[in-house]
Amino acid sequence: MKPRSAEGAAQAQAVWEALRPEDRAWLLGLAAQAGPGGAALVGGAVRDALLSVTPLDLDVVIPDADVEALAAGTGLPFVFHPAFGNATVTLPDGRAADLVRARREVYPVPGGNPLPQPASLTDDLRRRDFSLNALALRVFPDGRAELLDVTGGLEDLRARVLRPLHTDSLREDASRLVRAARLAARLNLSAAPELLSQVPAALDMAGHTPRLWAELKLLLHEPRPGRAAARLRDWGAASLLPDTALLDALDARRDAGATLPMNAYAAALLHAAPDPEALAARLDLGTRPAALLARALSDTFYPDGMPERELRALLRPDAHEPLTGKDVLALGVPPGRGVGEALAHLADLRRAGTLGSAEAERAALKAFLETKVR
Template identity: 75%
Template structure:
């Protein structure tokens, strides 16, 4: 058996592995998973098993195979194969490295596609000329990987971009990969790579995502939900994009709150997103501020806040100072209209 793919690549780069894939050329995968004593889920269609490791991480046991794609963008048809066959079916050369493990010999590194040279050159190269035509999601996976590892596109990758775009609509996995892009350490960088490679049509202008990347570079913690909400804001049809990416309702609701006038404390997702989308916006007075300006507790506070909100919606209030002045005028008017109020 052999450790393959991302774990080998990341180990060679001195990074903590994100993925653990073990290819089993011979033997029954389900039986091996059972023998491990770990919790696992068996996937019979491809004879793979996902094991849950101590600490919550996962490892995949993969039966060595070859693959064919009868329909571009559809699921591949697996056939039994060797370890070398399994490496050649993968997406990029830097993901086709293997560390062969034997009980009677030291581990050996196997490189059948030139992945080591590409890793040294910091280049991302598809394994064959029809790679993106078979599976357009590889284009997005490449952008994720290129952004994370600072890899540049091989000319062969750029040549295949039009083929990926041509079959994008019939490749459901592509939209799942775009969802995963929002969970990358720097989603804006990955989205910008897609645009740079000529695949900007897959996502709206990445400027907002890059701005969130910059916030992270300055030490802020920006969640994938904030990135998703910013992406929806930039989209011509936010509802359609949310559906394609399987985002659910939360990013849209977050976006609506960020675009509203409700007060949110510093550091909250709403406040962080509002600062990006409405740079000229200010934080209106809160109930605490209203009380500090002499409004008595109770119903009067709600009336004062409603009055200020109406002024903001009408465009009459443009700063906290405007609101304080409007509040003083409102309180004085209320006192004259209803001295006992």
């Protein structure tokens, strides 16, 4: 399939020029080794290049050649996955690139893993989730490159619309709903009516789609997780997550310059969850978010900028910052054992719930020190 207009040629050139020089050289080498069918850069890399979003993830479909042999022929480290016939190649700079043989997919059971079947590049593009993820830059052995759009993805990209490719797309794989929210938030996309009409079916299948939990965990890694969660709420899928108001608040703090790790967002979700342990298990969060939440809810002092302090400001807005060793020293207590005793006394009073403000802490500390003087 050749470019049908000067615009198509210009778009192909734009994608090509958005790639790093070393990535262009690697793709040309793959195309030469793959034979007449060449190699096709697909999905997110093409979409993001046309939106001027970087960096680009390299996902390459091989229409005709043996993927394992091709990966071995690059001379780079790789891992071959026989079940789907794809290989993950480690590029010289440490990035991962995926090579996969062109395929179609059949879902024997909605929500389950699809069964891959050999197919053409066009079939491979048509099996994808959204039209703007079904664009491809095909590179031929002679160095030619052309843009393929078999699903109307370019028009949807210009309109910044997310449109599923099939009427049962979200029922077959409910995780696509969460992926759509992530993309919509990150790239400022709107949902097509075809997507919104499939939301109820996706929610019906959510409990039968293990991949959905992996997508929800990826949502927490987005630049603005609260924005992605808000898309789910707006689309009628708020039930997939506990109350996400805290994620919105953390987004606002990120926008103001705060450094907040993924674990801070995960901790906020756990705080809102009716069953935090069950949610942590489903999202495979490990123990760090829960530990961070416990520290944020404690009375331990944390300096400005620490995620514990940022979370505490949201979870306990009326909480005061506890006195520290510096405060004890400022009251004339010499360095040493006396400082530790004073801090331990304050900690006991906090646990008893008798200190409600910094002023109360200072008064209690002064009273404690007076007893030591006597």
